[in-house]
Amino acid sequence: MLTTNFIRSNIELVKEGLKKRNFSDDNLSVLQQIIDLDDQRKSQQTKLDEQLAEINKISGQIGQLYKEGKREEADELKKKVAEIKGISKGLEDQAKQIKLDLENLLLTVPNVPNKLVPAGNSDEDNEVIQAWDDEMPNLSADALPHWEITEKYDIIDFKLGAQLTGAGFPVYKGKGAKLQRALINFFLAEAESAGYQEIMPPIMVNATTARGTGALPDKEGQMYVIEEEQKLYLIPTAELPVTNVYAGKIIKDKEFPIKMTAYTPCFRREAGSYGSDVKGLNRLHQFDKVEIVQITHPDKSYETLDKMMLHVEGLLKKLELPYRILRLCSGDLSFHSALTYDFEVFSAAQKKWLEVSSVSNFETFQSNRMKMRFKDENGKTQLVHTLNGSALALPRIVAALLENHQTADGVNIPEALRSYTGFDKID
RNA sequence: GGAGGGUUGGCCGAGUGGCUUAAGGCGCACGCUUGGAAAGCGUGUAUAUCUCAAAAGGAUAUCGAGGGUUCGAAUCCCUCACUCUCCGCCA
Numbered sequence: 001m002l003t004t005n006f007i008r009s010n011i012e013l014v015k016e017g018l019k020k021r022n023f024s025d026d027n028l029s030v031l032q033q034i035i036d037l038d039d040q041r042k043s044q045q046t047k048l049d050e051q052l053a054e055i056n057k058i059s060g061q062i063g064q065l066y067k068e069g070k071r072e073e074a075d076e077l078k079k080k081v082a083e084i085k086g087i088s089k090g091l092e093d094q095a096k097q098i099k100l101d102l103e104n105l106l107l108t109v110p111n112v113p114n115k116l117v118p119a120g121n122s123d124e125d126n127e128v129i130q131a132w133d134d135e136m137p138n139l140s141a142d143a144l145p146h147w148e149i150t151e152k153y154d155i156i157d158f159k160l161g162a163q164l165t166g167a168g169f170p171v172y173k174g175k176g177a178k179l180q181r182a183l184i185n186f187f188l189a190e191a192e193s194a195g196y197q198e199i200m201p202p203i204m205v206n207a208t209t210a211r212g213t214g215a216l217p218d219k220e221g222q223m224y225v226i227e228e229e230q231k232l233y234l235i236p237t238a239e240l241p242v243t244n245v246y247a248g249k250i251i252k253d254k255e256f257p258i259k260m261t262a263y264t265p266c267f268r269r270e271a272g273s274y275g276s277d278v279k280g281l282n283r284l285h286q287f288d289k290v291e292i293v294q295i296t297h298p299d300k301s302y303e304t305l306d307k308m309m310l311h312v313e314g315l316l317k318k319l320e321l322p323y324r325i326l327r328l329c330s331g332d333l334s335f336h337s338a339l340t341y342d343f344e345v346f347s348a349a350q351k352k353w354l355e356v357s358s359v360s361n362f363e364t365f366q367s368n369r370m371k372m373r374f375k376d377e378n379g380k381t382q383l384v385h386t387l388n389g390s391a392l393a394l395p396r397i398v399a400a401l402l403e404n405h406q407t408a409d410g411v412n413i414p415e416a417l418r419s420y421t422g423f424d425k426i427d
Numbered sequence: 428g429g430a431g432g433g434u435u436g437g438c439c440g441a442g443u444g445g446c447u448u449a450a451g452g453c454g455c456a457c458g459c460u461u462g463g464a465a466a467g468c469g470u471g472u473a474u475a476u477c478u479c480a481a482a483a484g485g486a487u488a489u490c491g492a493g494g495g496u497u498c499g500a501a502u503c504c505c506u507c508a509c510u511c512u513c514c515g516c517c518a
Binding site for chain 1: 437445473474475476477478486487488498499508
């Protein structure tokens with residue numbers, strides 16, 4: 001969520017940003033509505049404060065008069081207060097309504113894309129900023145797609161998952177299950193040695209937490225909801241609970257940078273998905289992911305974004321997978337992000353690129369919602385910048401590992417993973 | 428699930444309707460003191476919004492959250508959340 005002050009003082013920048021996100025001129029009028037409402041809010045606040053100050057003043061006088069035994073005079077003043085109270089009550093109700101309307105409008109405004117974000121409408125306009133120049137895996141003509149490999153070695157059972165729960169909830173078996181555990185441990189160990197503190201958060205969150213990172217209201221339809229006394233949401237990513245660790249806090253300068261990592265299962269309804277995109281491990285309702293989150297000083301966030309990308313890149317190198325890096329265009333950029341880089345690995349048997357990581361800088365968009373702040377060198381409170389990235393999401397990594405490293409007599413486990421799996425071949 | 432106690436500032440903690448402008452302590456910052464440090468002494472120490480060109484200053488709100496009673500609420504009442512103790516159940 002942008003702040004009204006930011007919109008006010010950077011109106012042209014915000015307009016350009018929204019245009020890049022394909023807002024029509026009509027839709028841009030929301031910005032003027034926000035400023036007008038904010039003007040109303042201010043004048044209402046001033047009026048209300050004046051009335052309340054008057055009440056406070058008279059109440060003091062009444063107390064004094066009672067002490068002096070001047071009952072009638074006090075009663076006179078009481079009538080006056082009752083009158084003012086009628087006015088202030090009305091002002092208060094109006095002020096509340098204005099704040100609510102303002103908040104609802106602000107929630108409809110996405111983050112301003114960074115200058116680097118290319119304009120575009122869909123993933124076809126994403127910019128490849130680092131292509132894969134090395135050799136592609138040289139697979140034989142009878143190379144299998146991962147959903148056949150998993151069946152051949154009986155390591156992932158999609159049918160059984162469908163029987164137990166539904167499509168998109170696979171059952172990992174034997175070496176398949178061990179591979180999951182190995183990848184999780186490998187990713188966590190790598191994150192830890194890069195200085196991230198491990199967090200193990202709840203995998204259900206309440207509405208406030210979901211709103212904090214921007215999952216609500218704009219991704220409501222993508223989350224599974226548990227309806228008990230209060231609504232709980234199964235997390236679509238560890239980003240929700242982990243970023244919210246510092247919600248409402250004022251962070252001390254020396255605490256920067258805050259680096260956290262977490263492994264969690266992730267749950268996504270993926271409503272409306274269909275076809276070959278959802279085949280096998282390509283798109284699941286439940287999957288495992290190790291997430292990295294950083295909370296930084298605003299001056300450092302883009303530097304931090306680069307470091308996080310290097311971390312993700314390092315993982316893919318160690319897993320010996322061909323990858324490329326994309327800078328998302330404005331049409332593909334998520335609502336709350338200012339700049340996002342996607343990492344894709346090449347799935348040799350499917351002959352397509354699969355997204356395995358998304359690394360983003362949200363600037364103050366999330367911290368404003370979460371009221372996550374720090375004190376600058378002048379003692380002023382300012383919003384922090386938040387960033388996150390997948391490091392990494394498992395299913396498509398597993399798909400790529402199986403397909404790229406398959407041989408006639410089994411699937412080879414990359415060197416870096418072997419101490420975690422305890423085996424070097426799936427056969 | 429049942430019964431009872433609690434929630435006050437960064438932390439501890441006092442506070443039963445107006446003298447609360449939230450006592451006192453700890454912590455933190457700055458200063459004095461010191462050869463240097465500690466101790467000691469002094470000063471300061473929340474957040475948000477409005478007002479103000481800005482700073483200073485002023486106003487309002489905030490004592491778990493929301494509502495209510497009252498001229499006036501940290502204090503009384505209601506609802507909810509969290510927490511502790513005991514009982515029950517339990518991996």
